[in-house]
Amino acid sequence: MPAASDLYQEQILDHYKHPKNKGPLPGATFSARDTNPLCGDEVAFHLKVDRSQRVSDVRFEGRGCAISQASASMLTTMLKGLPLSEAEALGDDALVKKLGISLSAVRLNCALLPLHVMRLAVREKKAAST
Amino acid sequence: MPAASDLYQEQILDHYKHPKNKGPLPGATFSARDTNPLCGDEVAFHLKVDRSQRVSDVRFEGRGCAISQASASMLTTMLKGLPLSEAEALGDDALVKKLGISLSAVRLNCALLPLHVMRLAVREKKAAST
Amino acid sequence: MAKPAKMLLNVPAIKADFPILQRKVRDRRLVYLDSAATSQKPKQVIDATTDFYSRYNANVHRAIYELGEEATREYEGAREKVAAFIGAKSPNEIVFTKSTTESLNLVAYGYGLKGKLQKGDEILGTVMEHHSNHVPWHFVKDHKGAVLKYVDVSDDGTLKMEQYDELLTKRTKIVTVALCSNVLGTINPVKEIAKRAHEVGAVCVVDAAQAAPHMPIDVQDLDADFLAFSGHKMLGPTGIGILHGKPEALEATEPLLGGGEMIREVHLGRASWNDVPYRFEGGTPNIAGAIGLGAAVDYLTNLGMESVRAHEMEITQYALDKIGRINGVTTYGPKDVKKKAGVLAFTIDNAHPHDVASILDVEGICIRSGHHCAQPLMERYDLPATARASFYVYNDLEDVDVLAAGIKKVQEVFA
Amino acid sequence: MAKPAKMLLNVPAIKADFPILQRKVRDRRLVYLDSAATSQKPKQVIDATTDFYSRYNANVHRAIYELGEEATREYEGAREKVAAFIGAKSPNEIVFTKSTTESLNLVAYGYGLKGKLQKGDEILGTVMEHHSNHVPWHFVKDHKGAVLKYVDVSDDGTLKMEQYDELLTKRTKIVTVALCSNVLGTINPVKEIAKRAHEVGAVCVVDAAQAAPHMPIDVQDLDADFLAFSGHKMLGPTGIGILHGKPEALEATEPLLGGGEMIREVHLGRASWNDVPYRFEGGTPNIAGAIGLGAAVDYLTNLGMESVRAHEMEITQYALDKIGRINGVTTYGPKDVKKKAGVLAFTIDNAHPHDVASILDVEGICIRSGHHCAQPLMERYDLPATARASFYVYNDLEDVDVLAAGIKKVQEVFA
């Protein structure tokens, strides 16, 4: 188990207090929203994809703990400019590594919620269009 | 706990092997049948009551263990000639005393099933006629 | 705040009975403040289940051998203890289930979905119920066409009783309410609620999951028709729940689980039921759980439920004073401890409850964070989540001090 | 009969693991021959639950503190062990209930009464089912208008498979059958039964209460849709049951119990469900029970289920030879141990099974007597009751010798 200072590192707190890319995204290509049923944390993810199938813009909305919201903020920075295929393929590990903290099972759910919602957004749209 | 010889005394075995007053009773005033849901033992009781409200005849039918069947047989001998009111009021203790053995909770159910059915017979008929 | 010199209960002696409280978490004393989720267990309870498994483990009711008779005696003995604990007239009013949740579902299915309710009949709940007293009634709506209505809570955390009077009509067949809220701590006026329900011919179902462990309950005085609670929240084992029902209420209820034990006769395609309460105990029950619950009831009875309640009032008062007055901390629910059980929901400005819990965890403090299985209540107050500390017989004022110090740490991190 | 010199399992070492087997009953060694009702528990299982209560007792899934994470890890670890034990592809195929009875009711309500079944749809059971696999289907008949049909048993105790083929039609939506009869010991050809059920588009529900504790089960090979069993019959605690479901079968099933844990979102009057299997675990589960079950699975896995089965075949063969040949004793069910589990129902001329059990009790022998929660089967054979001895890992051939001697005493009393 990490100490509080391990869990709430400067970087996490910074993203939490000053989130990047937070807000609605009019004209988004993909959008989804989900909650963590265990705790009620809520994240919505919006992606805009350009003609070359790159993520041209990305936003999140949500409310929840520092871990989930910082994770969402950091995820947006990882996604911007990525080919959609790479965005889709982004693994749990990559995000956890970026967060740079060791997480217990329950808090891991917080951290991964944004990634889950991002994948949901892409998958549901695709399913609808096929 | 009693030893086997305590539980299966001569008297019990005798009533079991040679039951008194066993069989149907045409023209019975009261009749009921019930089973012990825990074990499936089954007893039916029939009573004939004369004008002076005395038990003039009594029979039982049934299948089950030595305890329940011996108890039914002994109960018939206790009832014959009794005023109905006394038959109805016959307590558990009286029957258990007559059996003359000490019984565990489960086996007590076996022993008391006939008494329960006898009471049922009288009560149901009365309920129906009021 | 002045700390009273001596508490009502002998907490050091009580703590010594709970093996887990000897445990250290990261070299710190374990400060367990999550008894509303589940309580810790004294060695008396642990030993009772071990003793069952080691000495007289057998299936109950039908065995004709000594082990089985001993098991049956102890299992039924636990039923008698529970009956006495809540003032039931007979052990036959006590049904063993696996949880409050099963108990409430038993009533929703057995009295509602499979029972007496007709399309259009109304079920009146409240906004402050636990999910376990919401979702079962949804089933009755979905499958029977019942209509659900809800009494709102005021900002102070009490039920809007005047709204209750408005919503309660001849169409109301079931009124269901928590005796004590697991978030706000509010103790609801259930005796009054049951009385008014009876006046319109409705039955009253009480969720006592947060009440039975913490205050004296007298079902004769309350006069509700059904009352549900859980063993694991009152020092007992997991997997054992209780449903109390008035005899006529239980007689009017269909069984939930069909199977062994609960039948009188089974034939192909049809069956008749065993007597109440066995009718509701289909399958091999949690025998060890019931026996452990019996030991828990003994333990609580020994402390005295009046003393348990007084002890918790003292801690709650101290916590309201000490935590409630920290700048940047908001507490929820009644502020008057006479109307509040030992449950303290709170939030800290700029810190999400999950983060609060994580930071307190590092200090060895166990609290809960989230929606506490009461989403409709959280929506009502427009809160995504709260932190919650809850108190029991093994807590003392020092635990509150440790919590207060932890909260200061949280505030430093999120300053 | 010649006794083999050495048994497959090391029974003395096993006996030493079971505290209760050190007990004397009236100065005699305890000869426990009622494992089909409930098994005894090894100290490994008792210790696992004690350890939970003493060291990391907490509610599961939502706690953000170390105790809670440890409890969740062990609870979910038990799910993984059970999954591996029966060859499930994923722990998510394992639902924890309180008993086989709840598991079967879950399917009857969730797939039948509240689920897919329509009026006139047929459910095909068998005459040899335990009440727990009869009564839940009555509910589907009574509340949904389903039609119940039954496959009969032959005099030799096996299912009439040609009748199964006749009764199985396009109207059949559910086929439900015990993998192993708790009276006859018959091991039914469930793989074949499931295959034919699938051919007409029906799902196959298997009651494995008497099978899972005693023989290797591979749900991939069986290919049934649902499979139910109980912890307490396989060395585990009381109050914990298991339902295995294929993912698509579980997805098609509505929850039985509504409440905490099983929801995604709750609003006033409506809710959405959590993922499978949590959707089916409303309320605080039997955490200690699941963890104890995990220890029981470890214990059995350690012995090896192939060896357990072989051991029981050896005892059963010996018992059939020794008991079955006593003059005046009748045994029921298959005589070929390849088709029979370690369950031996018998009657003694002129002695009622209850009296048999009472007399054996005095000798320290625990057997069961009665209808064994299988009244339709007893009716089929026109038997009011039978005696039943059942065997498990801690039994040996000497236990059979003691039983045989006890039966002789019974015959003396009722000569």
Ligand SMILES: Cc1ncc(COP(=O)(O)O)c(C=O)c1O
């Ligand atoms: C074949 C069979 N099915 C179902 C059950 C019911 O199991 P439980 O009582 O654990 O629910 C039993 C055990 O009594 C059984 O033998």
Ligand SMILES: Cc1ncc(COP(=O)(O)O)c(C=O)c1O
């Ligand atoms: C008020 C209330 N009702 C019902 C429940 C459900 O209890 P259980 O999870 O034991 O079924 C709880 C506990 O979580 C509760 O606090």
